[in-house]
Amino acid sequence: MLELSEEQRKAVEYVDGPSLVTAGAGSGKTRTLTAKIAHLVNRLGHDPARILAITFTNKAAGEMKSRLRAVTGRPAEAFPWVRTFHSACFQILKEHCEVLGYQKPLTIHSEYQQKTNLKRVLGRLDLDPKLLNPMRAAISRAKNSENPWHALDHSFRVPRKREAYELYNELLVQQNAVDFDDILMLTRDLLRNYGEVREICRGLFDYILIDEFQDSNAIQNEIVDLLLRDGRLTVVGDDYQSIYRFRGADPVHFIRFPEKFPGAAVFRLEENYRSTEAIVKAAEALIAHNRYRIEKTCFSRRSGPPVAVRGFTGEDLEAAWVADCCWQYHLYEKIPLDQMAVLYRTRFCSLAFERAFRSSGIPYQLMGGRGFFERREVQDINAYLVASVNPRDDASFERIVNVPRRGIGSGTLQKIMGYKAGPLSMQEACRLAFEDGVLPKKTAKELGRLLHLLESLGRERPDRAIRRILEETGYVEYLEAFAENERDAGERLENIEQMVHAASQKQTIAEYLEDCALLREDQDDADDGHGVRLSTFHAAKGLEYRVVFVAGVEEGLLPHWRSVTVGTGQEGGALENEAGIEEERRLLYVAMTRASERLHLSWCRTRRGELVSPSRFLDELPEGLIVREDL
Numbered sequence: 173m174l175e176l177s178e179e180q181r182k183a184v185e186y187v188d189g190p191s192l193v194t195a196g197a198g199s200g201k202t203r204t205l206t207a208k209i210a211h212l213v214n215r216l217g218h219d220p221a222r223i224l225a226i227t228f229t230n231k232a233a234g235e236m237k238s239r240l241r242a243v244t245g246r247p248a249e250a251f252p253w254v255r256t257f258h259s260a261c262f263q264i265l266k267e268h269c270e271v272l273g274y275q276k277p278l279t280i281h282s283e284y285q286q287k288t289n290l291k292r293v294l295g296r297l298d299l300d301p302k303l304l305n306p307m308r309a310a311i312s313r314a315k316n317s318e319n320p321w322h323a324l325d326h327s328f329r330v331p332r333k334r335e336a337y338e339l340y341n342e343l344l345v346q347q348n349a350v351d352f353d354d355i356l357m358l359t360r361d362l363l364r365n366y367g368e369v370r371e372i373c374r375g376l377f378d379y380i381l382i383d384e385f386q387d388s389n390a391i392q393n394e395i396v397d398l399l400l401r402d403g404r405l406t407v408v409g410d411d412y413q414s415i416y417r418f419r420g421a422d423p424v425h426f427i428r429f430p431e432k433f434p435g436a437a438v439f440r441l442e443e444n445y446r447s448t449e450a451i452v453k454a455a456e457a458l459i460a461h462n463r464y465r466i467e468k469t470c471f472s473r474r475s476g477p478p479v480a481v482r483g484f485t486g487e488d489l490e491a492a493w494v495a496d497c498c499w500q501y502h503l504y505e506k507i508p509l510d511q512m513a514v515l516y517r518t519r520f521c522s523l524a525f526e527r528a529f530r531s532s533g534i535p536y537q538l539m540g541g542r543g544f545f546e547r548r549e550v551q552d553i554n555a556y557l558v559a560s561v562n563p564r565d566d567a568s569f570e571r572i573v574n575v576p577r578r579g580i581g582s583g584t585l586q587k588i589m590g591y592k593a594g595p596l597s598m599q600e601a602c603r604l605a606f607e608d609g610v611l612p613k614k615t616a617k618e619l620g621r622l623l624h625l626l627e628s629l630g631r632e633r634p635d636r637a638i639r640r641i642l643e644e645t646g647y648v649e650y651l652e653a654f655a656e657n658e659r660d661a662g663e664r665l666e667n668i669e670q671m672v673h674a675a676s677q678k679q680t681i682a683e684y685l686e687d688c689a690l691l692r693e694d695q696d697d698a699d700d701g702h703g704v705r706l707s708t709f710h711a712a713k714g715l716e717y718r719v720v721f722v723a724g725v726e727e728g729l730l731p732h733w734r735s736v737t738v739g740t741g742q743e744g745g746a747l748e749n750e751a752g753i754e755e756e757r758r759l760l761y762v763a764m765t766r767a768s769e770r771l772h773l774s775w776c777r778t779r780r781g782e783l784v785s786p787s788r789f790l791d792e793l794p795e796g797l798i799v800r801e802d803l
């Protein structure tokens with residue numbers, strides 16, 4: 173059994189009704205949740221397959237399963253419902269999708285497929301292709317809200333959003349696919365509108381536990397309400413660390429939990445086992461300026477040096493100083509480089525650090541770089557697999573019909589589509605055109621080979637299917653031709669090997685594709701190499717380092733200008749948005765509490781050639797707790 177504090181133990185053993193565990197950073201939230209699942213299984217005799225435990229990322233789900241294996245002595249497979257919200261909901265959705273008019277197997281569209289469909293929608297509505305990203309954001313926001321139509325009307329100024337939304341959803345249904353945002357929305361609709369399905373799903377779980385509850389949104393909460401039986405629910409979180417407002421998360425669900433479930437037990441975990449007292453106190457002093465929060469007093473029994481705040485004239489000097497410090501910590505205090513992190517508010521800040529680390533020869537790892545699933549070769553191969561299991565998926569077929577080149581350009585495709593009327597998918601239309609013998613000989617031969625390959629791939633195991641794509645299409649030669657150089661080609665081939673390995677863990681192509689689609693959630697989580705971590709605040713959530721540098725603590729960056737202003741007042745000055753500023757303060761709180769031993773905050777007088785001033789948040793740190801080494 174895991175070693176627990178008295179308060180952690182009480183939270184673990186309470187099973188008489190709904191409970192909220194409100195806990196500070198580094199206070200062992202995940203440990204408590206894991207111990208509670210183990211308690212339900214080992215002490216109270218619950219079937220582990222009937223426990224729904226929601227984690228924030230797939231990586232966290234994997235870690236929780238391996239901890240459960242160690243604590244309960246049962247294999248990881250015994251806990252099939254330790255999942256993220258999206259992953260758990262997709263299990264429900266794919267099982268009952270026929271009720272909503274889909275066929276099995278249901279597929280999840282990748283970002284690429286989503287964009288291809290949206291481009292088509294913009295084309296049909298005669299809208300500027302530049303609207304692709306704003307339209308995508310508007311649709312995503314709508315799907316993540318309680319009322320999509322209402323949200324559409326109140327989102328960015330994008331023309332004809334309602335029509336675009338309808339057309340886009342029609343395409344998805346035609347292609348028997350859902351996008352990532354549909355997963356939660358459609359599961360909610362399914363459970364809300366179909367009583368029979370709701371009863372079946374409710375019957376699946378004896379207990380529901382949710383980690384990182386402060387970052388849940390309205391739809392997720394509604395889904396939990398629809399699945400809940402007899403108040404058997406435990407939620408764990410830290411409202412101080414709610415940082416996903418831009419995705420619809422709202423700490424209100426956490427803060428109002430006791431109102432929603434009167435009589436709910438509330439447990440407070442206030443001891444921070446990770447950070448020194450100086451770090452905990454400085455972070456507490458900062459967050460105390462947020463009005464909207466559940467009061468708690470965090471403390472630590474570990475001593476350490478004060479938090480250091482330093483100003484620089486520009487970002488290059490800041491970066492050079494940080495690189496130098498990392499080197500010194502490494503040389504003189506023997507702190508491994510991967511135990512140090514440089515954290516910043518937005519991605520562009522990484523540039524100066526990358527340069528400084530490169531010129532000092534210090535290894536570093538950029539977290540949250542281009543996601544694995546966004547890479548060209550990964551998308552190409554996955555598009556072949558999707559086209560093989562879902563012939564109605566036009567976006568995937570269109571991507572690979574001429575990759576590698578086989579003389580079937582968009583002109584030929586248009587002709588084929590024109591030749592066959594009716595709501596046919598591209599793949600079906602190509603098949604008919606091929607069978608009717610209306611294509612030129614060479615094109616017909618190439619197309620025939622492709623169609624045959626796609627048809628026969630569907631029956632293969634996923635790893636074998638990938639190997640066949642490589643062998644039968646000449647993809648490797650094609651890749652070598654488009655790669656920038658030999659090294660680039662080597663890396664891309666390694667990516668494909670990585671795919672083959674992942675695919676070999678699954679039985680069917682559909683299972684493999686589902687895994688890929690859901691794993692995209694964790695793109696920012698790749699944390700495996702060595703070297704100092706360079707990361708945004710968001711990507712550092714849940715992680716810990718011995719030494720942390722929080723860089724760019726300046727007005728405009730932190731709080732970020734976009735979160736601060738909501739409009740202009742009568743005098744023409746910008747109006748400040750309190751909720752936005754509170755979220756930014758929480759972001760700094762998350763960044764600071766990633767440090768266990770040393771914490772440095774820095775700011776610059778100029779950034780990207782513009783004069784800037786230190787963040788207002790620095791004034792909120794009491795003098796006694798920090799050392800200022802300002803300009």
Ligand SMILES: Nc1ncnc2c1ncn2[C@@H]1O[C@H](COP(=O)(O)OP(=O)(O)OP(=O)(O)O)[C@@H](O)[C@H]1O
Pocket residue numbers: 175176177180195196197198199200201202203204410413445446713714715765
């Ligand atoms: N009762 C305990 N005794 C000793 N160490 C503990 C105890 N509980 C937690 N810890 C340790 O404290 C550290 C923080 O725990 P954990 O990562 O679970 O915290 P958390 O509350 O999820 O943190 P955060 O929200 O800041 O990411 C871990 O190294 C964990 O092993």
